[in-house]
Amino acid sequence: MSSADMDVTKHKTFLIDTTKCTGCRGCQVACKQWNQLKAEKTVFFSGEGYQNPPAMTEHTFTRIKFRDYEKNGQNEFAFYKEMCMHCNEPACASVCPVGAFVKSPEGPVIYNASRCIGCRFCMIACPFGIPKYEWSKAFPLVKKCTGCYSRIKEGLEPACATACPTAITYGSREEMIKEAERRLKNRPQRYFQAIYGKEEAGGTSILYLTHQPLDELGFKKVTTRPLPSYTWQALRLVPGIFLTMGGGLSLLSWFNHRKERIRQEEGFKNSKVQPEKKDEMKGDNQ
Amino acid sequence: MTAAKIIINEIKGYHRFLQFMIALVVIGALASMVRFIFGLGVTTNLNDTYPWGLWISFDVVTAVPLAAGAFTLGAIVHCFHIKKLEPLVRPAIVTGFLGYSLVCIGLLLDLGQPQRGWHTMVYWNVHSPMFEVSMCVMAYTTVLFLEFLSPVCEKFGYHMPLRVLRWLEMPLVIAAASISTLHQSSLGTFFLIAVDKLHNLWYNPLLPLQFWMSAIFTGISIIILEATMVHRYLGQPDESELLEILAKILPWVLAVYLAVKVGAVAFLTHGSLFDRPGLLALFAAEVLIGVIIPMLMFMKQSNREDSRMQLRGAGMVIFGVILNRFNVSMFGMIQPDQVIYYPSVTESLVTIGIIAGHILFFVLLAKYFPIFEHHPETVDYSMPDHFHATEAHEHDQGKGVEA
Numbered sequence: 001m002s003s004a005d006m007d008v009t010k011h012k013t014f015l016i017d018t019t020k021c022t023g024c025r026g027c028q029v030a031c032k033q034w035n036q037l038k039a040e041k042t043v044f045f046s047g048e049g050y051q052n053p054p055a056m057t058e059h060t061f062t063r064i065k066f067r068d069y070e071k072n073g074q075n076e077f078a079f080y081k082e083m084c085m086h087c088n089e090p091a092c093a094s095v096c097p098v099g100a101f102v103k104s105p106e107g108p109v110i111y112n113a114s115r116c117i118g119c120r121f122c123m124i125a126c127p128f129g130i131p132k133y134e135w136s137k138a139f140p141l142v143k144k145c146t147g148c149y150s151r152i153k154e155g156l157e158p159a160c161a162t163a164c165p166t167a168i169t170y171g172s173r174e175e176m177i178k179e180a181e182r183r184l185k186n187r188p189q190r191y192f193q194a195i196y197g198k199e200e201a202g203g204t205s206i207l208y209l210t211h212q213p214l215d216e217l218g219f220k221k222v223t224t225r226p227l228p229s230y231t232w233q234a235l236r237l238v239p240g241i242f243l244t245m246g247g248g249l250s251l252l253s254w255f256n257h258r259k260e261r262i263r264q265e266e267g268f269k270n271s272k273v274q275p276e277k278k279d280e281m282k283g284d285n286q
Numbered sequence: 287m288t289a290a291k292i293i294i295n296e297i298k299g300y301h302r303f304l305q306f307m308i309a310l311v312v313i314g315a316l317a318s319m320v321r322f323i324f325g326l327g328v329t330t331n332l333n334d335t336y337p338w339g340l341w342i343s344f345d346v347v348t349a350v351p352l353a354a355g356a357f358t359l360g361a362i363v364h365c366f367h368i369k370k371l372e373p374l375v376r377p378a379i380v381t382g383f384l385g386y387s388l389v390c391i392g393l394l395l396d397l398g399q400p401q402r403g404w405h406t407m408v409y410w411n412v413h414s415p416m417f418e419v420s421m422c423v424m425a426y427t428t429v430l431f432l433e434f435l436s437p438v439c440e441k442f443g444y445h446m447p448l449r450v451l452r453w454l455e456m457p458l459v460i461a462a463a464s465i466s467t468l469h470q471s472s473l474g475t476f477f478l479i480a481v482d483k484l485h486n487l488w489y490n491p492l493l494p495l496q497f498w499m500s501a502i503f504t505g506i507s508i509i510i511l512e513a514t515m516v517h518r519y520l521g522q523p524d525e526s527e528l529l530e531i532l533a534k535i536l537p538w539v540l541a542v543y544l545a546v547k548v549g550a551v552a553f554l555t556h557g558s559l560f561d562r563p564g565l566l567a568l569f570a571a572e573v574l575i576g577v578i579i580p581m582l583m584f585m586k587q588s589n590r591e592d593s594r595m596q597l598r599g600a601g602m603v604i605f606g607v608i609l610n611r612f613n614v615s616m617f618g619m620i621q622p623d624q625v626i627y628y629p630s631v632t633e634s635l636v637t638i639g640i641i642a643g644h645i646l647f648f649v650l651l652a653k654y655f656p657i658f659e660h661h662p663e664t665v666d667y668s669m670p671d672h673f674h675a676t677e678a679h680e681h682d683q684g685k686g687v688e689a
């Protein structure tokens with residue numbers, strides 16, 4: 001499950017250039033169609049600005065976020081495609097008690113619905129708030145962007161990337177990083193000098209380029225350390241603690257029982273012999 | 287028909303309080319059925335912003351340390367060999383067994399696919415703290431069940447199994463303490479993944495250690511609370527002399543915990559601590575009421591001897607730990623601009639039902655099984671075993687000195 005043994009440079013990766021995004025929401029529609037997701041009833045201005053639906057849900061795996069800003073006294077829009085980041089070391093996969101989420105060798109983080117017990121730990125763990133739950137159902141499962149795994153298995157590109165007329169480039173992570181760096185270098189005034197996703201959460205299979213500073217566009221600031229390492233630093237100690245605890249207590253009780261037995265055998269006068277801490281406590285109260 | 291009549295008559299004879307508890311349990315059970323019929327979304331106030339609510343925060347994250355009395359006392363009595371406390375062990379085991387069974391029920395209710403609960407046993411993911419905790423909870427519930435079989439066998443006079451259980455006692459105590467150490471701390475590990483979500487006041491790499499240590503002092507406090515209640519309301523003998531020993535251990539554990547907590551907050555957190563006054567107040571309340579005041583209280587001999595003070599101190603510790611678990615699993619996770627979650631009626635009724643169920647089953651077990659009348663010397667353990675013979679002897683002698 002950890003991708004330490006995987007070659008992340010070959011992972012299929014999205015390069016999303018938000019400066020080229022026109023906000024057409026073709027990706028949103030394509031995603032709904034390909035994944036046969038139900039339409040949601042939406043109204044204008046229910047969320048921030050023109051973005052719709054107001055939040056990602058079990059029926060919406062991706063959406064375009066709108067940001068209003070002013071440039072030279074003019075109102076302008078900036079767009080940002082929200083979707084699963086397909087982390088190199090996904091937090092959702094590391095916390096899942098049954099391993100329902102896995103990082104596939106191709107890159108997408110995929111979900112095995114028949115394993116999921118519905119504990120929602122993945123939703124707590126994901127630093128980007130991506131997995132959503134089927135709240136409407138009595139026996140709900142988790143839903144999120146699949147990275148169009150079924151399509152890329154057949155040699156196609158993801159539905160949203162195919163539909164996008166301008167902004168999405170799709171290819172191996174290595175190439176996409178190269179391409180992003182090339183753009184940053186060639187047109188420094190066009191781009192904010194950062195590739196979101198290169199280091200975030202230990203690196204992801206989605207990379208973003210922006211014009212605005214990242215936080216202004218609504219990108220979350222996340223740690224660059226892979227999230228699973230935060231829990232693993234404690235969990236890796238588990239076998240050791242178990243053995244130490246078990247062994248320590250066994251020794252302690254063996255020792256105490258033996259002491260007791262010897263004392264018993266030698267008669268009561270020995271109780272004066274070198275009172276230890278626990279005996280003191282006991283002695284005090286007798 | 288007759289059996290049902292007997293049961294109804296028996297229930298009619300119960301105290302009003304017990305009948306009230308039965309009503310709460312029935313209501314809770316109905317409420318949990320509502321959850322399965324109409325779904326989690328409709329019956330709870332959970333949503334994509336709050337995937338975990340009251341059921342995880344209380345029924346699992348808080349209930350597990352509240353049920354820690356059994357392993358703590360088991361280790362104190364059998365491993366550290368403070369045999370005097372033996373009379374408290376059995377009620378603690380019953381409480382622990384009930385507590386963990388109810389944790390399992392609470393967890394299953396909260397799962398989206400409870401019928402797949404067994405998947406954790408088949409599809410292992412050792413990187414998941416949830417996997418770790420579920421395995422431990424299952425293992426430990428089994429251990430507690432075995433320990434709990436002793437009074438059951440005594441009741442029905444099964445002597446062979448009793449001997450086996452007696453022989454298993456030490457291994458079970460040690461298994462209990464080791465397994466508990468793991469899952470009590472792993473509950474803290476849950477929240478280590480919530481980087482940048484859980485507020486700095488609580489988020490630090492020593493969270494698992496703090497969860498484990500607080501489980502120990504909570505376990506001790508629960509025993510004090512329970513023994514005092516049982517003395518007051520179930521007419522069992524006053525054990526405050528024994529509780530004094532526990533009250534003596536308590537400030538030490540609290541002090542070490544406080545040191546670890548202060549150290550962790552001071553040196554191991556990154557980012558601002560004082561940016562959210564509300565959270566700061568919760569943090570202060572948890573530390574003051576739950577740790578510092580009871581610690582100072584129990585440092586005084588006169589307070590340790592006074593049954594009323596024992597109860598008050600233990601009560602404060604328990605309040606503190608409940609607040610702490612809610613701070614970590616709920617309040618501390620709320621982001622500044624987020625709407626506030628509060629539990630729905632269904633969620634509350636189920637949790638109230640679970641608490642009522644705990645009290646109810648404890649009283650009923652105490653009524654029908656020899657839980658307090660546990661005097662090893664009166665039971666026939668006639669095992670040709672040197673070690674147990676001496677143990678029983680020692681107990682006699684202890685009694686003699688006391689009397």
Ligand code: SF4
Pocket residue numbers: 084085086087090091092093109125126127128129130131144
């Ligand atoms: S963005 Fe969230 S859901 Fe997607 S792979 Fe990363 S941790 Fe998992």
Ligand code: SF4
Pocket residue numbers: 092095096097098099100101115116117118119120121122123142
């Ligand atoms: S909800 Fe399902 S996928 Fe998410 S952590 Fe739990 S079992 Fe795994």
Ligand code: SF4
Pocket residue numbers: 030031032034035061062083144145146147148158159160161
């Ligand atoms: S990769 Fe596929 S599932 Fe994910 S957002 Fe694009 S179309 Fe939707």
